[in-house]
């Protein structure tokens with residue numbers, strides 16, 4: 664609450680980490696570098712992960728992370744941007760930003776709680792995420808100075824959970840190896856998420872998800888009058904017209 668982030672070291676079992684890394688490698692095959700400076704022209708990003716969850720499931724639904732997100736956003740929330748990121752050698756530091764900046768909301772609204780899973784060790788040399796502790800409480804317009812940034816150094820299998828208001832950026836990868844991460848935003852249920860998960864997953868994709876992931880994909884209504892289909896919880900509609 665005070666710093667705007669928490670590092671959860673070595674949260675994944677060795678087995679889950681190994682399988683997540685293998686899944687990441689499979690997804691990254693053939694992935695191209697991004698075509699803009701913000702995402703990084705030496706960074707590969709893979710989206711549409713809800714149609715190929717595979718070995719990422721334990722990361723997307725990890726109880727420790729889920730508890731923190733629920734504390735921050737309430738019981739009903741949804742995935743925002745969700746992507747696998749591979750920061751390749753030579754990628755310079757990203758522009759500083761806070762993720763909730765995409766929403767035209769006052770700074771004191773906690774709209775997002777996000778998580779970066781380290782699939783490789785995050786080190787000062789390979790571009791560990793840079794964060795400005797406490798910056799989630801800063802007023803609009805206050806930006807971090809260089810000396811206010813610290814690197815999120817953590818071993819592979821760890822996660823950093825942080826407020827969507829926290830200023831941060833991917834660091835400069837000066838190493839010889841790729842730094843891989845699974846980045847998962849969670850947003851309030853009445854906001855439009857960055858990714859259109861339900862469309863990307865499609866009916867078949869939603870059918871194959873666990874009920875928890877289906878809710879996080881945005882199927883859960885924000886309230887009885889927000890996000891329904893035909894006046895009903897979309898989960899019921901899915902059961903009737905797809906699952907049933």
Ligand SMILES: O=C(O)CCC(=O)C(=O)O
Pocket residue numbers: 702748757779790791792793831832833834844846
């Ligand atoms: O890769 C990282 O360390 C952070 C990336 C990030 O904040 C972003 O792409 O929005």
